[in-house]
Amino acid sequence: MKPINWKVIAQEGEARAGILQTRRSVIETPVFMPVGTQGTVKGVRYEWLESELDARIILGNTYHLFLRPGAEIIRELGGLHKFSTWNRSLLTDSGGFQVFSLTDLRKLTEEGVEFRSHIDGSKKFLSPEISMEVQAALGSEIVMVFDECPPGDAGFDKTKKSLEMTARWAKRSKDRFNELQNDGADTGFLSEPSAVAGGFGASSEKFVAEIYPPATADGSDLSGQQALFGIIQGAGHLELRKQSLDLTTEIGFDGYAIGGLSVGEEKSVMYDVIEFLAPQMPGDAPRYLMGVGTPEDLIEAVTRGVDMFDCVMPTRNGRTGGAFTSRGKINIRNAKFARDSEPLDSECPCSVCRRYSRAYLRHLYQTGEMLAAILISHHNLAFFLDLMQKVRDAIKFGAFSGFRKEFLEKLKENTPADV
Numbered sequence: 001m002k003p004i005n006w007k008v009i010a011q012e013g014e015a016r017a018g019i020l021q022t023r024r025s026v027i028e029t030p031v032f033m034p035v036g037t038q039g040t041v042k043g044v045r046y047e048w049l050e051s052e053l054d055a056r057i058i059l060g061n062t063y064h065l066f067l068r069p070g071a072e073i074i075r076e077l078g079g080l081h082k083f084s085t086w087n088r089s090l091l092t093d094s095g096g097f098q099v100f101s102l103t104d105l106r107k108l109t110e111e112g113v114e115f116r117s118h119i120d121g122s123k124k125f126l127s128p129e130i131s132m133e134v135q136a137a138l139g140s141e142i143v144m145v146f147d148e149c150p151p152g153d154a155g156f157d158k159t160k161k162s163l164e165m166t167a168r169w170a171k172r173s174k175d176r177f178n179e180l181q182n183d184g185a186d187t188g189f190l191s192e193p194s195a196v197a198g199g200f201g202a203s204s205e206k207f208v209a210e211i212y213p214p215a216t217a218d219g220s221d222l223s224g225q226q227a228l229f230g231i232i233q234g235a236g237h238l239e240l241r242k243q244s245l246d247l248t249t250e251i252g253f254d255g256y257a258i259g260g261l262s263v264g265e266e267k268s269v270m271y272d273v274i275e276f277l278a279p280q281m282p283g284d285a286p287r288y289l290m291g292v293g294t295p296e297d298l299i300e301a302v303t304r305g306v307d308m309f310d311c312v313m314p315t316r317n318g319r320t321g322g323a324f325t326s327r328g329k330i331n332i333r334n335a336k337f338a339r340d341s342e343p344l345d346s347e348c349p350c351s352v353c354r355r356y357s358r359a360y361l362r363h364l365y366q367t368g369e370m371l372a373a374i375l376i377s378h379h380n381l382a383f384f385l386d387l388m389q390k391v392r393d394a395i396k397f398g399a400f401s402g403f404r405k406e407f408l409e410k411l412k413e414n415t416p417a418d419v
């Protein structure tokens with residue numbers, strides 16, 4: 001038995017609409033996963049994520065949760081689902097990306113990486129094995145292998161060395177992951193089947209039953225274990241991307257991610273790598289582009305065959321007054337919104353846009369009210385999740401290329417003065 005089911009239900013060019021079923025929820029793809037760094041999507045209650053926003057899967061960050069409150073406390077409290085009360089799917093990253101962002105604070109060896117906590121400066125160590133152990137304690141549905149993320153401008157030789165170590169780490173990750181699954185170390189394992197049903201949105205239940213035979217629509221044909229995704233590195237070097245792809249698929253994973261993009265390279269480099277890589281990635285597994293991106297990036301990557309995304313942008317921008325709209329990004333701090341009685345985006349169906357004006361949101365921001373960040377973050381997530389719904393519908397109806405053109409044109413309408 002497998003830990004996840006994956007099925008492509010419609011395709012237009014390289015763009016795919018699919019259904020990903022985990023032990024906790026059914027996820028329609030392409031999907032945007034809100035980032036819950038510290039076990040919380042900043043400023044947005046789970047009640048909203050479950051109801052209006054209907055997020056089926058969110059991210060947890062191994063690095064942050066490893067440091068605070070620590071894997072042991074989360075394990076004792078029954079895993080991240082139980083601790084945080086999030087009952088739908090979780091994907092946890094491996095901690096690699098955060099550790100390698102701390103350039104001055106780390107010592108890298110074949111064994112793993114020693115670093116100093118950004119919180120208290122204490123010495124910590126992460127390796128493929130430890131990352132798997134922490135992610136088993138967190139109990140996520142999708143676990144990521146521990147990888148090295150070289151800087152985006154690393155040269156050919158350095159990138160090659162790095163991806164070869166990432167492949168060795170991927171093998172070690174998988175070996176330790178398998179042991180932990182067999183030992184029952186995964187705290188996210190479902191003993192109560194009702195939790196599976198809790199992850200189903202009412203709207204998709206019927207739809208999913210049509211895709212999967214009734215006997216398996218509840219996930220009963222799944223193994224109940226965690227799934228493990230491999231990560232393809234290689235920066236902007238296509239030859240190295242191919243090498244990393246071959247090394248990773250040789251080991252074999254439940255899904256495959258493209259790492260090391262959106263780290264400062266030109267947009268065209270990112271799109272070229274995706275265009276080259278995605279169609280060569282196994283078609284019978286989900287493809288996940290890590291840490292990307294803007295609404296435009298999402299559309300461009302879906303066009304090139306990517307199924308899953310995550311990015312801090314909706315909530316990070318929300319905290320500084322940045323709002324994504326169908327006519328481009330605006331910043332609510334801009335004085336021009338002081339008397340603007342329109343919503344953030346008149347085409348957005350979210351509860352913030354149905355109720356609050358730009359002028360009021362600007363006032364909240366200018367007076368330092370925390371509600372400003374909460375409301376704009378909520379709208380931004382609604383915008384991203386609604387966009388992905390529209391993308392899925394367009395692919396299913398064979399109308400994606402037209403949708404893409406119209407969406408990207410409209411996105412350019414706001415002048416730089418609005419930002």
Ligand SMILES: [Zn+2]
Pocket residue numbers: 344345348349350351352353354379380382383
């Ligand atoms: Zn809205």
